[in-house]
Amino acid sequence: MSHLRIAVLDSGINPSHPHVGGLTNGVCLTGDGISEDTIDRLGHGTAVAALIHALAPGAAIVPVRIFDRTLSTNLSTLLRALQWCVANGIHVINLSLGTTNESYRDAFAEVVARVADAGAVLVAPYAMGEKLLLPGTLSGVVGVVADSTCNDAACTVKPMTFKKAFGAPPYPRDIPGVPRALNLNGVSFSVARVSAYIARAWSSRKEGEPWERFLEARLDQEPIEVLLRQ
Numbered sequence: 001m002s003h004l005r006i007a008v009l010d011s012g013i014n015p016s017h018p019h020v021g022g023l024t025n026g027v028c029l030t031g032d033g034i035s036e037d038t039i040d041r042l043g044h045g046t047a048v049a050a051l052i053h054a055l056a057p058g059a060a061i062v063p064v065r066i067f068d069r070t071l072s073t074n075l076s077t078l079l080r081a082l083q084w085c086v087a088n089g090i091h092v093i094n095l096s097l098g099t100t101n102e103s104y105r106d107a108f109a110e111v112v113a114r115v116a117d118a119g120a121v122l123v124a125p126y127a128m129g130e131k132l133l134l135p136g137t138l139s140g141v142v143g144v145v146a147d148s149t150c151n152d153a154a155c156t157v158k159p160m161t162f163k164k165a166f167g168a169p170p171y172p173r174d175i176p177g178v179p180r181a182l183n184l185n186g187v188s189f190s191v192a193r194v195s196a197y198i199a200r201a202w203s204s205r206k207e208g209e210p211w212e213r214f215l216e217a218r219l220d221q222e223p224i225e226v227l228l229r230q
Helices: 044-055 077-088 102-117 187-204 211-221 222-226
Strands: 005-010 027-030 033-035 061-063 093-095 121-125 143-148 156-159 164-168
Touching: 005 077, 005 187, 027 077, 044 061, 044 187, 061 077, 061 102, 061 187, 077 093, 077 102, 093 187, 102 121, 143 187, 143 211, 156 211, 164 187, 164 211, 187 211
Parallel strands: 005 061, 005 093, 027 061, 093 121, 121 143, 143 164
Antiparallel strands: 027 033, 156 164
């Protein structure tokens, strides 16, 4: 798995954080254009990257900064970031965000097809609470929901409205001495856990096999908690 590349589309990553490892050069895509400034000034992307590194330490993590001063972006920036991933050899795209704007469906569907053609996989929230999200509800995207009933390393298959999604705990890497209630939480970290699972299972999938079908079958055979504790 040492050559597997996971892009974290988020607020950047703090490379000096003690829980972060396996970082490679990334890119910043914001309203100001493109740069190499991937430093995290909000903390969210660093927490996502730290969790992925803890669960899939052999993977290379590529910061793709799409947030500037707030945890929000626009369609143009997000599409550019996904296209950058396709052009730069990314295997797993960890996207911890989504939108309810149905007018974006066609644009997302087009870029999701490009991701699949490149042999990569996009992991994104299927829903946040009761709100269904794009692109996570699209066919070909591994959609994720928060499932706080799971054990820390567990993952579940969840039959949903449009397709099956995958549930995982909504918690980041624990900070010793800090109660979870005082730390970040949310579906972002469920997505990160599923991205890490995919990285660990990457070599087991047959070429061309739909990711959702592969994950469902693999979880039936080998629960995620077994795989992640090897």
